[in-house]
Amino acid sequence: MNFALTEEQETFRRATRAFAEKEIAPIAAERDETNVYPVELLQLMANLGYLGLKFPSEYGGGDGGNLDAALVFEELAAASAGITLGIYCHVVLALTAIARIGNDDQKRRYLAPGIRAEKIGSFGSTEAGAGSDIAAISTRAERDGDGYVLNGAKLFCTNSPIADFIVLSSVTDATRGGGISLFIVDRGAPGLSVSQPIRTLGMHPAQTAEVVLENVRVPVENRLGEENRGVPNMLTAFAEGRIVAAAFAIGIARVAFDLARKYVLDRVQFGQPIARNQVIQHRLADMDTGIQAARLLTHQAAWLADHGRPFVKEASQAKVFATEAAARIAAQAMHLQGAYGYVIESPAQRYYRDTHVLEIGEGTSEILRNVIAKQLGL
Template identity: 40%
Template structure:
C-alpha cells in the first residue's frame, strides 16, 4: 500500500453503529477472508463457513428490518460493506449480494406471516439463498421464461430449468420465477422453494474463467410441489418482484465492482512503489503515474454513482435509472482498472503469483450478471430518451 493509502480515510457513514460495523467487517476479512482467498479460488473451494460466519455476525441481512433478524442498515451503509467484502474476495462479496437478492422477494412482497416464519433464518440463521430468473433460452429477455407452475389444489407444481444460478446446488432456499398464466410479464409469479424440495436438483457447476469458488449451475425443477403459502406476492406479480429485485441487485454488483477495482489499484500502487527500474520506483515515471491517477479517478466516480443511487433508494425516491448507471459504469471501470493493473505489473501481473490476473478474470463476469451492460444502456436510454417507438 502507498503511504496514504488509496481508499478514502473517511467513509460516508451516518452513525457510530455504521462505523463500528465497517470496523467489524474489516477485521473479519483481514482474519477470515483475505488470507485464504487466492488459494481457495485456485482450488475452487466454496466458502460456506465464511457465509455462516457472516450470518452469525449479522452481515448477511444488513439492509433488512431488525424485527426479522436483519441489520436495519440503509443501502448507503450496506453497499460500502459489500465493497469491503468484494475487495477481499469477490466470491464472498458477490455471494452476499446474491443472498440479499434472494431475500428481497419475501422481505418486500411476502405477507407478515410469511416474513415472520422464514425471514429470520434467512437473514441470521445461517441459511444461504439463490435467485432463479434466467433460463437457457431467456437470459436478458426474462419475460419469456418457460418454467411453469401449475396449481394443484392448495399447492403448486413447478417444472422447468433455470440457468446461471449463483449458489446453484448449495443454496438452502431459492426464489424462483415461474409462469402461471399468459405469455409475457403478466403471467409470472414468484415462489420460495426450499433447497431440499423433492424434484429439485442441480447440474454440474459451469466451468468459468473466474470466480471458481462460487458455484454457478443449472437448476432443474421436475414436478417440485410446494404449498401456496410459499407464493410471494399475488399471482401474476412475479415480474414486478423480479424488476424490483434487480434494481437492488444491480447496486450490489456495482458495489462489488468498486471493491474489486479498488483491490486491483491497491496492488498496482504497492507494486509500482516498491519495484525499481533505472534506479527509480516505477511510480516515479509519468506515464505510469497518469495510469494510476486515471484508475483512482474512475473508481471514485463509480463509488459516487453507487452511493448516489443508494441515497435515492434510502430516501424512497425512484432509483432504477441510477442503479443501471451505477452497474454499467462501475463494472466497466472494474474491467478497465484490473486490465491496467495487470499491465502495470508487467510479466508479474500475468502470473498467478499476484492477484491482479484473478481480478481481471473476475471483473469480466460483472459486466454480464444482473443484466448485461448492453441491457443497462437500454434501461438508461428509456429513462433519458423515452421508450422505443413501435412501428
C-alpha cells in the same frame, strides 16, 4: 452538500474491513484454486449481524439501508469477490426478494432463518433461452389443487449446490404474455435436482449450477407475491441490488489499484521506480479517478433509495459505470505488473477474471443503458 460518512458509518466501514481482512482475505487464493465455498463463514457473518443488515429488526435484521449495504459489500469484495458473490446471492437476491415481496409467514419461514444463516438462499431466473428477456422464460407452473407443479430448468443459479431454498421465476399464465410468478422452492423438494458446479472464468469459490425441475410440487403458500406479478416484483427487488453490485465492483477495482500502485512504486527499471514515468502516473491517475467517480455515483444512488427518492436511473448508471470501470482497472493493474501480473500466484489475474461477470449479472451494461435511456424519456 456533505459527502462524508457519519462517524457511525465510518466506524462500521473500518470494522467490516478488519473483519474481511482477517476472515476472508487469507483464504481467498486457496478457495479460488479449490473452488470450495466456505459455508461456515455465513454463520460467522450472521452472528455479527451482516446478513440481516438491510432487513427489519422484526425478523432479526439491523434496520440498515442501501448505503450501509454498499459499504459492506465494497469491503467484502475487496477481500474476495468469489466468496462475496455467494453472500450477495443469498442476501441481495434471495432474501431481499422475500423481504420486499413476501408476506409475514414467508418472512418468518425463510427471511428470519436466512438472516441467522440457518437457511441459505439461491435465486434462479436465467434459462437457456431467457437471460435479459425475462418474459421469455419457459419454466412452467401449473396450478394443481392447493399448490403448483413446476417443470423446467434454470441456469447459472449461484448458491444452488449449497442452498436450502431457491427463489425462482415460472410462467403461470402463458396467455398473458407477462404471466410470470415467483416461487420459493425448498432444495429437498422431490423432483428438484442441482448439477455439479459450472466451471467459470472467475468467481471460483461461488457455487453456480443448473437447477432442473421435474414435476416439483410447491404449496400455494410458497408463491412469492401475487400470481402473474413476477416481472414487476423482480424489477423491484433488482433495482436495489444494482447499487450493491456497483459497490461490489468498486471493491475489486480498489484492491487491483492498490496492488498496481505498490508494484510501480517498488519496481525499479533503468535506475528508478517505474512510477517516476509519466505514462505510468497517468494510468494510475485515471484508475483512481474511475474508482472515486464510481463510488460517488453509487453512494448517490444509495442515498436516494434510502430517502425514498426515485433511484432507478442512478442505480443503473452506478452499476454500468462501476462494473465497466472495474474491468478496465483490473486489466490495467495486471498489465502494469507485466509478467508478474500474469502468473497464477499473483492476485492481479484473479481480480481481472472476477470483474467480467459483474458486467453481465443484475442487468447487462447494454440492458441498463436501455433503462437509463427510458428514464431520460427516450
